[in-house]
Amino acid sequence: MNVVIVGGGFAGVKAALELSKRHIGRITLISDEDYFLHHATLYATATGKSMAESVIPLKQIFENHPNVTVVHDKATSIDPTRRIIKGAKKQYHYDKVIMALGSVTTYFGIKGMAEHCYGIKSLEDIKKFQNHIHEAVVQNKLDKDYVIIGAGPTGVELAGALCQYLHSTIKLHRLNHSNTRVTLVEAAPRILPRMSPTASRIVGRRLKKMGIRVLTNHKVEALDDDYILVEGKKIDTKTAIWTSGVANNPFFSKHPDIFDLAPNGRVNVDEYLQAAKNIYVIGDNNTVKYSGTAWPAMAQASFVAKHFSRIVTKRQPKPFRPRSYMSGVPVGEGWGYVEWLGVYAAGKFGAWVRRQMELAGYRQFVSRKKAKELWRAHNIPEIDA
Ligand SMILES: Cc1cc2nc3c(=O)[nH]c(=O)nc-3n(C[C@H](O)[C@H](O)[C@H](O)COP(=O)(O)OP(=O)(O)OC[C@H]3O[C@@H](n4cnc5c(N)ncnc54)[C@H](O)[C@@H]3O)c2cc1C
Structure with missing residues (x-):
């Protein structure tokens, strides 16, 4: 199975690690940054604390995961018919794709x-x-x-x-x-x-x-x-x-034919976190209960890896059950x-x-x-x- 993951944040990185641990297919992680940003400590880094606690090179995270290919690229569109993610540098074919692009800042139109x-x-x-x-x-x-x-x-x-x-x-x-x-x-x-x-x-x-x-x-x-x-x-x-303020990543609104968006701009997914056939949307991008913080994003990533494992081993899929975190x-x-x-x-x-x-x-x-x-x-x- 050719799994492409888009987004090198909490959900995307966790999904790649979990899939790698389960030896599921060839995994390609596409991220527009070559590091993982640990948001929870950015307040400290901004006020004189170490950069090291907030910025972790993706190369370091995946150094012992040879089945994960990390690509530094920006996904620009998706073609579900040909099962292709188009990036700024090249195209990536997938059997299943996991989208985990995170949110973007919005200023609600406040002047200046x-x-x-x-x-x-x-x-x-x-x-x-x-x-x-x-x-x-x-x-x-x-x-x-x-x-x-x-x-x-x-x-x-x-x-x-x-x-x-x-x-x-x-x-x-x-x-x-x-x-x-x-x-x-x-x-x-x-x-x-x-x-x-x-x-x-x-x-x-x-x-x-x-x-x-x-x-x-x-x-x-x-x-x-x-x-x-x-x-x-x-x-x-x-x-x-x-x-x-944060808003959903604009990638999804560019594809109204593929993604069903809620009024808040996030993507509606089914009980397996699937937005369309073979396209999974996790983390801050979806409307699942409790989405919007790091732990639910990681839980969804683990779920999708387990779900793929069930598909590969032809076991009955189980639905995702959201839970709250501290x-x-x-x-x-x-x-x-x-x-x-x-x-x-x-x-x-x-x-x-x-x-x-x-x-x-x-x-x-x-x-x-x-x-x-x-x-x-x-x-x-x-x-x-
Ligand atoms: C300042 C701050 C502090 C926070 N503190 C906490 C906290 O203390 N506890 C907590 O639980 N949550 C916290 N959060 C929320 C938490 O960080 C998010 O819920 C979490 O990051 C969501 O994970 P994600 O993978 O969906 O998105 P992200 O972690 O944002 O990852 C998205 C990734 O996708 C990449 N990307 C985006 N667009 C593209 C593209 N087109 N192509 C390729 N790559 C792309 C981005 O560069 C990024 O690497 C905080 C958020 C912020 C901003």
């Missing part, structure tokens, strides 16, 4: 956002943000307000890390910016709107204690080079960081909040559990030894602003 804001979703985003902070420190021109847009887990963890990073940088370089602060803006009535009200309350208290200004029920209206407009009021800043958010060094099925932990223990989740995440991709190495890289500072 695309031109002026920073982000932490890609490696380019991180480098741009790091350079910006570095320049501000060198010129001793820090902003009074560092504005983070979106108080989901990414915005909250970035707020905590950025607050501590700015304060330690100010102290280290003896900068005269004691009034610098982080402002977190959220349109919903509470922070962490997809987590429990308990999470919002406890994490809200922690943010307040750290001196982070939280504006809930506040919509961002526009962004310019040196200010952001929030609910009609200008906040002077040269640093607004967008963590708010969610956790670190808020500054040594403090975290985690919750699962109505049970939560906060503070030092919460931070410890969240760190264990990260270690378990690395173990999905690399050996125990390598996972520990990546995990420990968190404690090694990358840049000295």
